[in-house]
Amino acid sequence: MKTLKIFLLLVLQNNPVSGANHSWRGLYTATTGIKDFPEFVGVNFFNDEVIGYFNSETNQFKIRQDWVKTLDEKYVEKQTESFRNFTVKFNNGLKMIMTQFKQTNDQGVHTIQLMYSCKLDDETGVTEGYCQFGYDGADFIRLDLKNIDWVAAKPEAEIIKQKWNGAEYNYWKNYLEQDCVVWIKKYVMYGKIHLERKVPPQVSLLQTDPSSPVVCHATGFYPDKVKISWQKDGQDLHEDVDVGETLPNHDGTFQKRAELKVMPDVWKKNHFTCVVERNRFILSKIRTNRSFYQELLPGNNVPGIVAGLVVAALV
Template sequence: MKAAALLFIISVHLVSGGSHSLQYFYTGVTRGINFPEFTDVGLVDGQPFVYYDSNTRQMIPKVDWIKNNEGPDYWNSETQNLQREEANFKVEIGTLMQRFNHSSGIHTFQRMCGCEWDDETGATDGYEQFGYDGADFISLDLKSTSYVAPVKEALITKQKWDGAEAERRKNYLTQTCLDWLKKYVQYGKISLKRKVPPQVSLLQTDPSSPVVCHATGFYTDKVMISWQKDGQDLYEDVDVGETLPNHDGTFQKRAELKVPPDERKKNKFTCVVEHKSGDPIHMILTKEKIRTNSAGNNVLFIIAGLVVAALVLITVVVGVVMVVKRRSDYEKARTSPTASVCSDTGSDGSGHLLSLWSHRTTDPVLHRSQKIH
């Protein structure tokens, strides 16, 4: 089994100021592992709010604000759309396996799409990307209104989608998606606009290992963690991790300081955590503040925390596979709309592969099956 096919990672996109995001993540997996063959999760401002998988075959709410504001028609329609998506994904994986000359093994096919809106500046953005086995397959460039094919296997899809299809998708991402995002933000305004400060700890497995500055329990997900040496920002010997979701809807993040013990004794190191909930937190590195195994404070919980976060990705966040590179590698990928928001119906008559859009009646989402071959 390929590692790429089994590496399930979510990178929650951070928004700042008055920014809001709506994103959808679809994941198809071939049989052979204990994981649903198809999952879909929708997030608003990084918070999962709807979920579907091929085991339950039902779109379900993950937060009260969507449950209390949408009725049976919405959930029935979403469920029907995603059942069609589930069938499409199974075909798409088969098509991609043929394109890449894969006759067996564990493989994944993912799609992520969404939009952003800054309620302070009015700025908007959107994106749509597809991946196979953990690597980019094809993506929509909103500026040129054309698809980008980073691998030769995607060229046939690019040729088919450029033109009317790209224009239609751009219109959806820059209009319809934003309408639904604003609607959802209104639904969940109390929850989504809350500010919870981070709890900061300095952790270490043993005296010779890196010191971890761990911030957890904060909301929103926008946070900055940095290390300073004698009052100056330190960039070398620092490893900043991804922002990960906790089971309760808050987030966690860590930054490792990888300097030798003797250097830590000779200089003053400070972890700085910045979050919109209040003033920056400065945690000066001292022996007394470090929580270690030897001190009776089992630092393994940070590892457990990461495992929990991984489980959150697979269970709470529904194990969605983010297949594209980090935002910095692809002009900072944005977020996307409700569970089936990124899909729309109508067939191009070309078969499947990326036939992901089914028609919804509960919202003006374009649910047409985009077909790769």
């Protein structure tokens, strides 16, 4: 009987934060007509990672990343107050827009959404920002920082544009070009250890039975830029391979998986390799040998593949 060997190559890269682009983004939604759903929900992102959220049912801001707590001892309190004000403002804004669409007596579902963001380039100091509103899933009005104006996407937004061209425009311009950038610098400074950390993945091979797909599962890694691929006898394998998306874990790390569909007789005749990489630095190699497990457990039917028997450190 031929020995089945599967090698997992964990390859990580040095991915420093310095010289990077950093961004802060807010996504807020107010709704009406949806049963058992909060009237207002807000989510804050830093570098596309959720750092906190709020909804009008709990009426409290919740932190998703522990390092954010170091920003300010009253950070949660201030964010909670800000979101409560946004809740009132958005509900009033939703009523105003419904009036423009002549929907004040409409009992259906309506939503207003706000997406706004600012970005900072560490090296050049260049900043950019945007702010746009949507209504019922379509563009409604957006801020044009270059031309100092609001741009209405629908005729119903023209009246609101006139109302917002004064104080509302100045508020968002000042926030996106100044205050938001100040906050980005704070997030970078206080989150430096968190953002620059490099956590290698824990890799497992999973298979329910000899005829089911083999899953190469990498989890617990940070940052999120990894690639998983399969090789057959040292050659890249693309057929019968299904690579999933990178997904977040509850602790701020990430996970990813790649499934390989192959018949049992093919396993016996070939060597397969699951490669997890970020660059070309091999950190470790994990070898799994099915027949070795069967020798350890004589008389037992060991289904599929279990991961991580032999670990050899490589440089």
